[in-house]
Amino acid sequence: MSTTISQALQPAFATGEFITQVFLVSAALFMLLAIAMFYRAVKGPTTQDRVLAVNVLGTNTVVVLALLGAGLGEPSLLDIALVYALLNFLMAVAISKFTVERGGVL
Amino acid sequence: MIETIRTVAIVGFILVGLFFTLVSATGVIRLPDVYSRAHTASQADTLGAGFALAGVALALGFSTTSFKTVLLLFFIFITNPTAAHAIARAADEEGIKPWTTDDDRTDADLYEEAMADE
């Protein structure tokens, strides 16, 4: 039903260019923070640090997708954000098992 | 008038969200060890995401789509602390000692320790 939803939403976005710009700029700023967080993924030092950084990046991605969805007038991007919201913690859970005895308890 | 208030509110929410995400990024970079970094990762970041998503929900108005942002928020609030816990637990299982104030180990030392453990 994507067409009907986005049509129904048109009035909401009619608040103007300004809000659209706000969403796009803030998405860019969130991305800038993402680069800062990525520093930790590169630096480490431990694997846990890296996973932590990627986990934070995942949350950030959810936000950026939502902002993009609002900024570009494309509500379907929220569905993609939902996938990350549901599955993002999987890697942290996996690594918590993996680092214990090299996966011996998997 | 109402439109203006709404616009201001949206911008306000997003700015607050940006601020807390900035705190989170700063914390992730500045703090000394994995345990303290996990603090900001799970907390400041969750709140930042919460405010930003609230801004988006406000912009979308009362519709089924804006309900999805509430769902997003709900799942983030459940899964993020769990992820932080999982990471901290993994660090503890591997025997990484938490940093304390009387501890002058640097990142490089922690790295050496991590490599020696493996």
Place this chain on the structure above:
Amino acid sequence: MSELFAGVLFAFVLAAALATAAFRDTLTVIVVFAAYSLGMALFYAFLLAPDVAMTEAAIGAGVTTLLLLLTLAKTVREDTDRLVERVNIPAVVVFGGLLVVMLATLGEFPAVGADDAMAWYNPEVTQHYIANAYDDTGVKNAVTAVLAGYRGFDTFGEAVVVFSAGVATLIVLNKEVFTRE
């Protein structure tokens, strides 16, 4: 303003890709690659290809990382003291040359969504799909119409390939996992 976003996103993806290539330790590479996958999903979303972005999200967040981690847990990881991969000079030279050539042609490409964009290279077919997909198949998502309808043979092949990949893994690992009850 969307250019600003695209620029920052590009920097992020580039950094993630370089880090993925540079790290030597496999575990680190897997973790950093997950960050790259996040960036790519954002790129697809930004270019309004939600189907592809969704695939990247579902596969990147859920499946790839976990399967790679599991494989790593079940095999022997080379212990290494070096953090980053050694740079292979001849490879860098070849790649640099290729990069220059590609960048040189980049300027000749039409903009995304432009009238002379590549998507219109074969105007009859593209236009036909866009104009008739809904009437022909009754499906609103043109991507699905093409995948399952017009290009059904191809999709059938892909489905069989996925199935064969599963069977092949079974054979290669010589497991009787699925025969014992």
Place this chain on the structure above:
Amino acid sequence: MRLDAESDTYTESQIIMTTVRIVAPFALTYGLFLTFHGADTPGGSFQGGAIIGSTILMIAFAFGIEPTRDWLANRTVVALAAGGTAVFTIVGLIPMLYGDNFLAHPFFEEQWGIDTKWGLEAIEIGGVAPIVAGVVMGMFFVIAAGFVVEEVDVDD
């Protein structure tokens, strides 16, 4: 080093288990939702199948792979992957039985008045999604079982 067998045993984290208990139904529902809505909204059966598979991976990581495999029964996984391929093939072959082409969806409308749409839905929902979900789960369990050279009885 904690030595006595009790404290040295690895126990799963309650927090992770409970969170997975909560999230798993939502993830599975969402996977099924995407599968059923491939025709009209972005996403589709491939993505849906991947998320359904991920749900099982989630459960396996939280509760242990062996118990999950015992619970799921190998038959389910094989049935999903092989059944999906069979459904896809059969839907494609039906028009051929009546002398039309392989996967000729419009045939259903001409012959029985079933909208063309349902042909597409059938191969998406009944074919692609189960294949992807089954193969994701299957590969996961196979890799988890590890590499084994020909079984040798070393006990005697």
Place this chain on the structure above:
Amino acid sequence: MSDNRTLVPLSASSTNRNTIEYAVRTALADGPATLRLVYVHPPEVHADDSREQAATDLLKRASVWANEDGEQFDAELTIETAQLGTDEYLFSPSDIADTIARDAIQTGANRVLFDPSYDPGIGAPLLRPLEYELARFDAFTVEEAPAGRSARRTPFLARTSLPQIGAIFVISFVFYQILAADPTYWFEIVTGVVSAAIVAIGLSQVTFTRNPTWQTPARLVRHTIYIPYLLKEIIKSNILIAAVILHPKLPIDPRMTRIRPAVWGSLPMTALSNSITLTPGTLAVRIDGRTLTVHTLVPAAREGLFAGDLERAIRFVFYGREAAEITSPEQRGEAELIDSTDEPSSWEQDDGAPTDAAEEERTDTEPPTMNETDEGDDT
């Protein structure tokens, strides 16, 4: 010389520590034993001393471990070390197997125990072929140490029941219709019912460990009071932590603490520990039964944790108003600062070792709780 002799071939491997531990534990189970640690040298074109030195180091380290582990038992443990293959050219699995077998028979070993990732260094993982070769000899048994620690798991499947299936069905169906955004279209209803049925039948055993009870709705109502309270707490302490993090001097004082909150059952514990983690300054690191190990970032967060406000709120949500009255963990003496997560807690003497979560749950006298999110319905 005792009858019980175990031969352990060692190579550079990350699971050596566990193997030694396992070897000592199983060997000493019935009386005094001898542990013979051997290193089999791989064939080498250029013999050099560094390899031999590495082998010596490895064996020395392994004996230290074995001694350490052996002290825990009454029976006496003798440790021998040896390096094999220094003067031979060992090429195939059968060569190595012969060398190990010869040594085992000469020294009278009755058991050969392998590390799960034993690799004699001749280029391929050869554990299986090796075990196969060694199985030819009758003088000793061949065994492989279990990989890693044994994991104890509670059975994750509960018995399924109609209320469980019904509850999941409703939650799943509602979620589906929210996503579908058009509950009047027949296609959504049909697929929604199909999906919800699949989810209900598939996951009802996983999601619930108990039947939902009549208390569930009351908890739901109390949840709606809890969420704003939690949000207020989160924002309040987030501002505090933000000030700390952005402060140029970074005035943090991280410490590990341990508390035993007066909360029972796995869902309330998870709700509590996730709330603790969400509240800035505190992070749940471990959970063993009812004992929570919490990492705290600043003293203020520590005080808040010990005062037990969140704990009280969780009790209010799950057990009602009366339960909220229990005193704070600090007053109960169930909160402490710790230096290492390995040290036993001060209250452990009272009730023995920290028991497994499930056991603790089973012996609970508290009202049984619904092991599913009540918040799930809020969506």
